[in-house]
Amino acid sequence: MPISESVTLARSASGYAPQRSGLFDSLDVSATGLSAQRRKLNAIASNIANVDTTRTEEGGAYKRKRVLMIESPRMARFRNILSGEQNKLSSTSQTHLPGGQAPTIDELLGAGVETAEIREEPIEPRLVYDPAHPDAREDGYVVYPDINVVTEMVDMIAASRAYEANVTAMNASKEMITKALEI
Secondary structure, eight states: OOHHHHHHHHHHHHTOOTTOOSTTHHHHHHHHHHHHHHHHHHHHHHHHHTTTOOOOTTSSSOOOEEEEEEEOSTHHHHHHHTTSGGGOOOOSOTTTSGGGOOOOHHHHOOOOEEEEEEEEOOOOOEEEEOTTSTTOOTTSEEEEOOOOHHHHHHHHHHHHHHHHHHHHHHHHHHHHHHHHHHO
């Protein structure tokens, strides 16, 4: 799937609304993170479930899936807010910003993530000699996916922790928004 098509699908599937701004931007960032980690967990679950799948609908062994993510490109809108003469970031002293170069808004703030692509890994399959297996080749070998369950479990724990961190960030944002609305 081309990257441009899958980015559009990921954005619409997560309910991400790039036009909205204000109090809820922090919730949007957390929501994109939650959506991305959910996709990653789904791919990992699929990999673990298919560790012994020797024949797929396409023919051949299952191929490991991996989710690739990119930073959301919505910072252009925020950059426009700071484009006025009174709102420019600039260096007043070489000691404040080394090299006298002011950081860009993209360097200062993140904007969430989007799923760029769910890619099948081009890993060589694992061959196991088992001539009695119904999917054995003529030479007696069965082609299995080369999926390491330990690696998948480590990736699952990391994705689960990232998901939990996004939930915590979302709850903190909700609490701050609630406090701001009470003022």
